[in-house]
Amino acid sequence: MTGAQILIExxxxxxxxxxxxxxxxxxxxxxxxxxxxxxxxILVRHEQGAAHAADGYSRATGKTGVCLxxxxxxxxxLTTGIANAYMDSIPMVAITGQVKSFLIGNDxxxxxxxxxxxxxxxxxxxxxxxxxxxxxxxxxAFLIASTGRPGPVLIDIPSDxxxxxxEFIWPEEVEIxxxxxxxxxxxxxxxxxxxxxxxxxxxVIYAGGGxxxxxxxxxxxxxxxxxxxxxxxTLMGIGCFPATNELSxxxxxxxxxxxxNHAITEADxxxxxxxxxxxxxxxxxxxxxxxxxVIHIDIDPSSISKxxxxxxxxxxDAKNILGELLEExxxxxxxxxxxxxxxxxxxxxxxxxxxxxxxxxxQYVIEQLWDLTKGDAIITTEVGQNQMWAAQWYKYIKPRTxxxxxxxxxxxxxxxxxxGAKIGCPEKQVIDIAGDGSIQMNIQELATCVxxxxxxxxxxxxxxxxxxxxxxxxxxxxxxxxxxxxxxxDFVKLAESYNAVGMRVTKKEDVRAALEKMLKIENTVFxxxxxxxxxxxxxxxxxxxxxxxxxxxxx
Amino acid sequence: MKHTISVLVENxxxxxxxxxxxxxxxxxxxxxxxxxxxxxxxxxxxTIVVDTKDEQILEQIKKQLNKLIDVITITDFTxxxxxxxxxxxxxxxxxxxxxxxxxxxxxxxxAKVIQFKNNVAIIEAVGEQEQIQALLTVVAKFGVxxxxxxxxxxxxx
Numbered sequence: 001m002t003g004a005q006i007l008i009e010x011x012x013x014x015x016x017x018x019x020x021x022x023x024x025x026x027x028x029x030x031x032x033x034x035x036x037x038x039x040x041x042i043l044v045r046h047e048q049g050a051a052h053a054a055d056g057y058s059r060a061t062g063k064t065g066v067c068l069x070x071x072x073x074x075x076x077x078l079t080t081g082i083a084n085a086y087m088d089s090i091p092m093v094a095i096t097g098q099v100k101s102f103l104i105g106n107d108x109x110x111x112x113x114x115x116x117x118x119x120x121x122x123x124x125x126x127x128x129x130x131x132x133x134x135x136x137x138x139x140x141a142f143l144i145a146s147t148g149r150p151g152p153v154l155i156d157i158p159s160d161x162x163x164x165x166x167e168f169i170w171p172e173e174v175e176i177x178x179x180x181x182x183x184x185x186x187x188x189x190x191x192x193x194x195x196x197x198x199x200x201x202x203x204v205i206y207a208g209g210g211x212x213x214x215x216x217x218x219x220x221x222x223x224x225x226x227x228x229x230x231x232x233x234t235l236m237g238i239g240c241f242p243a244t245n246e247l248s249x250x251x252x253x254x255x256x257x258x259x260x261n262h263a264i265t266e267a268d269x270x271x272x273x274x275x276x277x278x279x280x281x282x283x284x285x286x287x288x289x290x291x292x293x294v295i296h297i298d299i300d301p302s303s304i305s306k307x308x309x310x311x312x313x314x315x316x317d318a319k320n321i322l323g324e325l326l327e328e329x330x331x332x333x334x335x336x337x338x339x340x341x342x343x344x345x346x347x348x349x350x351x352x353x354x355x356x357x358x359x360x361x362x363q364y365v366i367e368q369l370w371d372l373t374k375g376d377a378i379i380t381t382e383v384g385q386n387q388m389w390a391a392q393w394y395k396y397i398k399p400r401t402x403x404x405x406x407x408x409x410x411x412x413x414x415x416x417x418x419x420g421a422k423i424g425c426p427e428k429q430v431i432d433i434a435g436d437g438s439i440q441m442n443i444q445e446l447a448t449c450v451x452x453x454x455x456x457x458x459x460x461x462x463x464x465x466x467x468x469x470x471x472x473x474x475x476x477x478x479x480x481x482x483x484x485x486x487x488x489x490d491f492v493k494l495a496e497s498y499n500a501v502g503m504r505v506t507k508k509e510d511v512r513a514a515l516e517k518m519l520k521i522e523n524t525v526f527x528x529x530x531x532x533x534x535x536x537x538x539x540x541x542x543x544x545x546x547x548x549x550x551x552x553x554x555x
Numbered sequence: 556m557k558h559t560i561s562v563l564v565e566n567x568x569x570x571x572x573x574x575x576x577x578x579x580x581x582x583x584x585x586x587x588x589x590x591x592x593x594x595x596x597x598x599x600x601x602t603i604v605v606d607t608k609d610e611q612i613l614e615q616i617k618k619q620l621n622k623l624i625d626v627i628t629i630t631d632f633t634x635x636x637x638x639x640x641x642x643x644x645x646x647x648x649x650x651x652x653x654x655x656x657x658x659x660x661x662x663x664x665x666a667k668v669i670q671f672k673n674n675v676a677i678i679e680a681v682g683e684q685e686q687i688q689a690l691l692t693v694v695a696k697f698g699v700x701x702x703x704x705x706x707x708x709x710x711x712x
Contacts, residue, residue: 119573120580124624127569144624177565178627302618305611 003131003162004029007095008037010138013170016066018042018057018423020050024070025110026097029162042423042452045444047074049416051081052442055090056417059403060378061424062215064091064146071097072110075156076117080410082152083121087407088236089213091150093141094122101129101158114156123151131164139174148181149300150213181299185316185324193271193295193312194328200269200293202338203229206252206281209236209406210274210298210318212399217241219322220273226326228335230342232260234275235391238402243395244375249342250351253281254541255388258349258550261541263342265548267292274298274318277307278407279543287546297321349552351392353535360508362386362461362531366393366433368512369459372519377429378403378421382414382438385467388537390433412441418456419449429457429519436462436488436528446498449524457518458526460491463533471536475551491528500524557586557606558613559632559639559709565625566592566599573623574601583607583616587641587706598627602708636712642681642705643691648698649676657697664690675700 001009007030011019018040023031034041044050047069054065065085069078075096085092099108115127124144126137134157141153197203211220211233217240224231224247231241232249241248252260264270270292275281282288285307296303296310297318304313314321353363366389375397381387381404396402403421405413418432432439439460449456461467466484473481495502501523505514511529518525539550564570571590578585586604593600607613613631620626632639649657649671657676661667664687666680680690684707691699 115569116572119569119576176624179624300622302615302622304618306615 001165001168002029002033003134003157003164004033006131006134006166006168007138007157007162008033008039009168010135010170011039011066012037014138014142015063019066019068020044020053020057020420021068022047022050022070022074024074024097026071026099026159027068027074027162029159030068030097042419042448044416044448046442047077048081048412049419049442049445049448051078051092051094052084052410052413052416053420053423054092054094055081055085055413056380056403056420057424058085058090058092058420059417060400060421062400063424064093064142065420066093066095068095069097070110071099071114072112075114076112079118079121082118082154084405084408084410084413085152086121086123088405089150089209090152091146092152093145094152094154096154096156097162098127098156098158100160102160104158114154118154121152122154125154125156127156128161129158131161131166134161135169136171136174139171140176143174144176144179148179182301182315183299183317183320185297185314185321187324189312189314190321190324190328193314194325196269196293196295196312197227197271197325197329198331199333201333201335202267203227203269203271203335204249204263204267205229205231206233206264206270206272206275207231207237207240208234208273208275211237211240214274214299214318215399216274216319216322217399219319219326221245223322223326227329227332228339229271230263230339232256232263234278234281234406235404236406237275238391238404239396239399242397244397251391253278253547254283254543255392255537255539256547257351257392258539258552259342259345261539261547261550262345262349264289265546266341270294272296272298273322276303279307282307283541283545283547353538356508356532358508360505360511360529360531362389362463362529362535363393364508365459365461365511365515365529365531366390368515369431370394372512372515373429375401377401377431378418378425380404380414380418380421380430380432382432382434382441383409383411384435384438384469385471385535385537386433386435386438386461388468389461392537411438415439415442415456415458416445418458419445419454422454422456431457431459434458434460435467436460436464437466437486440488443494446495446500446524450499454524455522456524458524459515459518460526460528461531462488462491462528463531463535465533468537470534474534474536475540476542491526495524495526500526502526502528504528504530506530556608557604559637559707560603560605560617560620561630561632561709562601562603562620563593563627563629564599564601565627566597567625570599570625573625574603574620577619577623578616581615581619583612587704589706589708602706604707630711632709632711637709638712639683639707639709640681641684641687641707642679643687643702645678645680645691645694645702646700647676647678647694648674648700650674653697660693661690666690
């Protein structure tokens, strides 16, 4: 078989159903073989869209997303999407063409040192110089991408290797000397953790994206209910615990709920699971949970004690460890006084916004969207105020229903990610909550959606600004609005020019009907909501401040 | 404080770049680095000396190194009984008449003259970094024209 045939055969055996990509000179042999294969190929309009679509597909389905680009500019265009997947630990395999192996290093046309460029933003990467290594490399790449702490793996394949011939040998098992993720927690540490949990009077569970990755949401719920501990989550953890449950505290951190931040600050025990104590969560680290012992469960040992000193580290898969903890915990100290205190905070500091009669408030749009879908939809977001409102005001009840760029904060993520999610879950409503700034970063993917009948909905919260930056300038730079006033095209005409559907809403009373109509249309829909231009996201913890020192705005 | 860490890695291209890239990306400094093949040519051995007072940074360095797919094992020699050595080659000014004097100095250390030409002696010294440092202070009196050091290598006792 040729290298190209081997690659496609390997992808099939890895269960790949769809590839997002863009052709070019150095991947022609691959595209030629793709023509005969039954793997679905989605031609995006920019390689960044391919990487985000593969990412969104992966987040929605739990499978490994695959993207494909040519050498040089094709590969460099993928890098933002790869870095995005790396920061959020998303399993992805990125395949790039490379110039012929004898031209590597000669500054050949469309050559770039792609393994060099992507080294810091991949879990691992490969340059396949010998066709005999190809099948094994693909097998290793999928294994590495999807196990342990998942992440993107890149395979760079020179075009002559794609054309060479060799016998196809499928390696059933691959053994990588330096790669043995720890899946089960240390029994002694689990016993110790159980003892801490049993005695805690003011425990808080702090859950992250690791719960979703490991599929540990049932165990998490069982644990929270068994020990009667409130649960707060990170942006990446949204959906890991039903927001409608009475033990739920919502998101914590910079734009988290006041009650989650107070609970963390007053807690005597933090049970951190699959979360990495990002600075957006902890605020000033020396004031984070000052009176609490910390149990940290994570599959990545390097995440433990990186930002916050941990009392009981447990390395392993969250599902296994939570299962073992549940077995270990028989009875539990009474937490009813603690839950009462928290209830008091919930009543005193609820999430709120000042509604108005005429002007559309962005929070209102999202509330209405929740009311219409009742959590039975996949929401993707762009980055900025739209993202934070989507995190605060929609109630997520299931994992893999909130897809957002957490670690890297990539504007332009939501729309192509929605495309990928819809392909992975065609029966689900997939809705991108966007800002007028962010949507313009990958708006070209409208064509991909329409051509492939990818029926996603885009809710644009249009305020005429790069909203989050404007908010910071308002609060910390004396309203000197530098470089944030952004103009937009006529989104309705734009959508129509791509044969999608466009709608514009300027009055509050029309919001609900527009959303209802949007959900019924069997096509890609852009709804341009003209919202209050200077609305802010509250609560807000200024960067580097303690998380219980929130700006309330409306309090 | 200097910490000596040894890293067993797969002998593949790009591994050194991965390791050094990890240090530079996180702003850690490498004091010295020595690399060579092991008895098994598919595996290489790196001895890395890092200078940090912060135990937490040292811990992170080890964990981050462990995370690399090509890294097989890591040994931190800080709390392990071990032998450390470094090799130095130096060109030292030395008139013919002072040769005996130089050789007498070198005798105290694991060092010798390996070539003597035109009033310049090339000397070779092997030892622990403190010994090497002491030797270099003594030799400095002769005048050192050029100096090259391998960086530390270490092995467990």
